Amino acid sequence: MFHRPVKEITAEFLAEDKYLDSIQRTVRDSCISAGFSRKNTNAVLLAMEEGATNIIRHAYLYEKGTIRLRIVIFKKQVVFSLIDTGRSFQPDGSGTLDLKRLVNSGRKGGLGFYMISKIMDSVEYISSAGYNELRMIKRIHKSSAGSVPFLRRMFSLRVKFSVWTIFIVSIIIAGSYYYIDRQTTQQLRSNLDETVSSLANTIAAQASLYIINRRSDAEFDELIVSYLQSNSNYLRLIVLTDSNNIIMAHSDDIHNIRKQYSLPLSINSDILEFPQVMDEEDKILKFLIIPIKTGETELGRVNILYSAAQLQVRLDEARQNTALLTLVLLIFGILGVYLLSSYFVDPIVKITRRVRKFTSGDLKSELPLEGAEEFFEISKAFNELMTRVSQDRENIIAREKMAKEIEVASHIQKTLLPRELPALPGLELETFYRAAEVVGGDLYDVLRIDPERFCLVVADVSGKGVPASLVMSMLRTVIQIYSTDKTSAKETLLKVNEYLQHNIPPGMFITIMLAIYHEIDKELNFVSAGHNPMLFYRNSTKKIEKLNPNGMPMGMPITIDTTFEDRLEEVTLKLEEGDAFFMFTDGITEASNRDGGQFGLERLVNTLEKQLSNGTSADTSILRKNLIAEIDDFSGFIKPADDITFVLARSITYGNNQTTETKTIKE
Amino acid sequence: MENISISLSENERDRVSEIRIDGVIDTTTSSDLEEVIESLLKRRRYMIILDLAGVDYISSAGWGIFISRIKDVRNNRGDIKLANMIPNVYEIYELLEFDKVLKSYLSVDKAHNDFEDVKEAEPGKKKV
Numbered sequence: 001m002f003h004r005p006v007k008e009i010t011a012e013f014l015a016e017d018k019y020l021d022s023i024q025r026t027v028r029d030s031c032i033s034a035g036f037s038r039k040n041t042n043a044v045l046l047a048m049e050e051g052a053t054n055i056i057r058h059a060y061l062y063e064k065g066t067i068r069l070r071i072v073i074f075k076k077q078v079v080f081s082l083i084d085t086g087r088s089f090q091p092d093g094s095g096t097l098d099l100k101r102l103v104n105s106g107r108k109g110g111l112g113f114y115m116i117s118k119i120m121d122s123v124e125y126i127s128s129a130g131y132n133e134l135r136m137i138k139r140i141h142k143s144s145a146g147s148v149p150f151l152r153r154m155f156s157l158r159v160k161f162s163v164w165t166i167f168i169v170s171i172i173i174a175g176s177y178y179y180i181d182r183q184t185t186q187q188l189r190s191n192l193d194e195t196v197s198s199l200a201n202t203i204a205a206q207a208s209l210y211i212i213n214r215r216s217d218a219e220f221d222e223l224i225v226s227y228l229q230s231n232s233n234y235l236r237l238i239v240l241t242d243s244n245n246i247i248m249a250h251s252d253d254i255h256n257i258r259k260q261y262s263l264p265l266s267i268n269s270d271i272l273e274f275p276q277v278m279d280e281e282d283k284i285l286k287f288l289i290i291p292i293k294t295g296e297t298e299l300g301r302v303n304i305l306y307s308a309a310q311l312q313v314r315l316d317e318a319r320q321n322t323a324l325l326t327l328v329l330l331i332f333g334i335l336g337v338y339l340l341s342s343y344f345v346d347p348i349v350k351i352t353r354r355v356r357k358f359t360s361g362d363l364k365s366e367l368p369l370e371g372a373e374e375f376f377e378i379s380k381a382f383n384e385l386m387t388r389v390s391q392d393r394e395n396i397i398a399r400e401k402m403a404k405e406i407e408v409a410s411h412i413q414k415t416l417l418p419r420e421l422p423a424l425p426g427l428e429l430e431t432f433y434r435a436a437e438v439v440g441g442d443l444y445d446v447l448r449i450d451p452e453r454f455c456l457v458v459a460d461v462s463g464k465g466v467p468a469s470l471v472m473s474m475l476r477t478v479i480q481i482y483s484t485d486k487t488s489a490k491e492t493l494l495k496v497n498e499y500l501q502h503n504i505p506p507g508m509f510i511t512i513m514l515a516i517y518h519e520i521d522k523e524l525n526f527v528s529a530g531h532n533p534m535l536f537y538r539n540s541t542k543k544i545e546k547l548n549p550n551g552m553p554m555g556m557p558i559t560i561d562t563t564f565e566d567r568l569e570e571v572t573l574k575l576e577e578g579d580a581f582f583m584f585t586d587g588i589t590e591a592s593n594r595d596g597g598q599f600g601l602e603r604l605v606n607t608l609e610k611q612l613s614n615g616t617s618a619d620t621s622i623l624r625k626n627l628i629a630e631i632d633d634f635s636g637f638i639k640p641a642d643d644i645t646f647v648l649a650r651s652i653t654y655g656n657n658q659t660t661e662t663k664t665i666k667e
Numbered sequence: 668m669e670n671i672s673i674s675l676s677e678n679e680r681d682r683v684s685e686i687r688i689d690g691v692i693d694t695t696t697s698s699d700l701e702e703v704i705e706s707l708l709k710r711r712r713y714m715i716i717l718d719l720a721g722v723d724y725i726s727s728a729g730w731g732i733f734i735s736r737i738k739d740v741r742n743n744r745g746d747i748k749l750a751n752m753i754p755n756v757y758e759i760y761e762l763l764e765f766d767k768v769l770k771s772y773l774s775v776d777k778a779h780n781d782f783e784d785v786k787e788a789e790p791g792k793k794k795v
Binding site for chain 2: 017039042043046049050053057099102103104105106107111112114115118119
């Protein structure tokens with residue numbers, strides 16, 4: 001019912017390919033010490049490699065971490081656990097994996113998991129807030145399943161307890177029975193000896209008087225026969241002899257008188273007044289010789305043969321009664337012991353059953369608080385444990401629900417980001433967006449207002465996560481609606497702000513750069529509401545200018561002396577061939593590396609200047625790629641703290657870009 | 668990590684390709700093998716024998732290459748046949764029930780013969 005682990009091994013490894021060998025070594029050693037066959041050891045090694053590789057490849061795709069290995073060896077099974085703190089994964093189609101489907105799908109995904117579940121007897125994936133455990137159980141099949149463990153398992157604790165108690169009680173009872181029986185037998189025997197001895201002395205005293213008075217033979221005979229008859233249940237023979245060992249009287253046969261008396265062979269004639277045993281083995285027949293005396297003169301002897309047989313019969317009867325009584329007592333004892341065992345065993349069985357139910361999902365019903373203090377305490381402790389576990393479970397469920405919601409929000413947000421961008425005549429356009437968390441607060445969009453005018457937007461909603469994302473989607477919709485009505489960037493943004501200022505949750509604000517590009521005039525007209533500067537590259541000077549017109553972030557509390565409209569400044573630029581502009585969010589400039597340094601505006605300006613000064617021959621998509629690479633190289637494996645968004649556009653001569661109607665976004 | 672060596676020999680007469688692999692097929696080495704097989708399939712050479720005599724170990728990445736291609740290969744009346752598996756590898760192959768999907772042979776010649784038989788018996792017959 002309960003099994004203690006034989007051995008437990010824990011180890012931690014860096015989640016890198018080069019440590020797979022070390023993991024495998026640990027696993028192999030454990031398999032061997034657990035007694036797995038070579039085939040099973042190989043299979044387990046394969047399964048563990050799949051598990052570990054999956055952690056390295058998927059759980060720690062974006063970051064470095066460790067794999068914790070825990071192997072618990074039980075008598076009949078081994079529990080292998082691989083624990084990581086990376087991303088959790090959903091084993092697809094868990095449980096219903098089948099090879100046919102894998103083959104038909106023509107994919108490789110899921111094969112590792114199929115192999116693990118095929119090799120192991122039970123696989124469980126436990127994932128909760130930053131802790132993932134792949135728990136695999138492999139049973140140890142030993143060919144020679146010994147009979148002893150089987151028998152041992154057959155007997156429950158109750159039976160074991162009863163058997164042992166009865167065994168001990170029986171030994172005690174049998175021991176005391178034997179002792180008492182011996183004592184009684186001895187007592188009875190010595191009583192008999194005393195009785196016979198006093199009887200013999202009486203006969204001797206009478207006989208001495210008879211001899212002195214010279215009584216007749218018949219009188220002698222009568223004397224012994226009367227004694228013999230009145231004590232016939234133990235006296236067998238009485239012989240009176242005179243000092244010359246001539247028989248004076250013989251209880252068996254009167255004709256023996258006057259003959260020489262010969263004692264039975266085993267009897268020593270020198271031992272007087274002490275019972276002698278006729279047969280060393282039997283001890284039932286005894287012989288007693290008492291001298292017939294008058295004063296100090298020995299006149300003859302009384303020879304008595306007596307038997308303890310009658311006594312034995314009585315003893316046996318008594319023994320039978322005692323044995324019967326003992327048996328009855330023993331039966332009651334067994335019953336008592338069995339009932340007593342229930343007292344100890346029942347609570348344990350109850351607790352065990354409850355724990356079983358608990359593991360199969362019932363967290364509600366509590367253990368009744370009853371039994372001795374110890375059981376009371378166990379039940380209480382278990383109930384508390386269950387309450388805590390079910391609370392934790394609820395928390396985990398709530399967290400997972402939250403994670404799911406964020407996932408949904410993230411999905412919604414992805415659909416909100418433009419999937420296709422309109423082709424901008426005269427401009428080469430590149431955009432980039434990467435969310436820091438699952439749901440980001442950055443926004444970019446490129447819209448066609450009318451055949452000649454296009455609106456370009458980059459915005460950053462303060463905060464991250466679901467609320468920022470929701471405000472962002474609202475912002476995007478509002479811009480899409482109002483940009484079509486208005487012709488200048490300022491007018492559009494004022495209208496947007498008018499709508500939004502009442503709808504932005506307090507404490508949240510938006511910085512935005514909104515630009516309107518006029519295709520015919522080759523004019524760019526833009527406003528910035530507290531946003532990062534526009535980086536404008538002038539082909540004639542090969543330099544970048546940081547353009548930062550005045551403007552307050554939307555959602556900022558309006559002060560008395562200034563309004564959003566008053567502060568908003570509009571800038572209009574003429575675009576020459578090779579000129580470029582770059583709109584971005586602070587996710588780029590604030591991208592930090594391991595040492596805490598920031599990418600910074602100067603580095604961004606320099607990078608862009610270097611790239612753009614190569615001339616129009618270089619493709620803007622390469623520019624985009626190089627810039628992203630530069631940022632990623634800088635931050636290394638550090639998780640970005642903020643969304644990264646940018647829009648890069650370069651002015652080109654007409655005709656170069658007329659071929660494509662729309663442009664599909666790439667990541 | 669152990670290395671892998673792959674040698675490819677193509678028989679122009681019967682269009683059967685033989686790939687001899689030595690080493691370990693795992694996550695790090697499987698891409699090399701995948702490239703070789705992919706190049707064969709691109710050239711529509713669907714009859715492939717893998718000589719695994721020198722392979723000590725195949726991880727899911729390795730099995731995945733065979734499992735993911737087999738359907739496509741068979742639809743083109745070809746096959747991927749495994750030959751000369753060592754006991755350790757064969758046991759896993761059996762345990763994971765890959766024997767229900769991929770055929771194995773004791774030698775490369777036997778695998779060759781099986782291709783011959785199918786072609787002779789009925790050229791148009793779909794191989795199961």
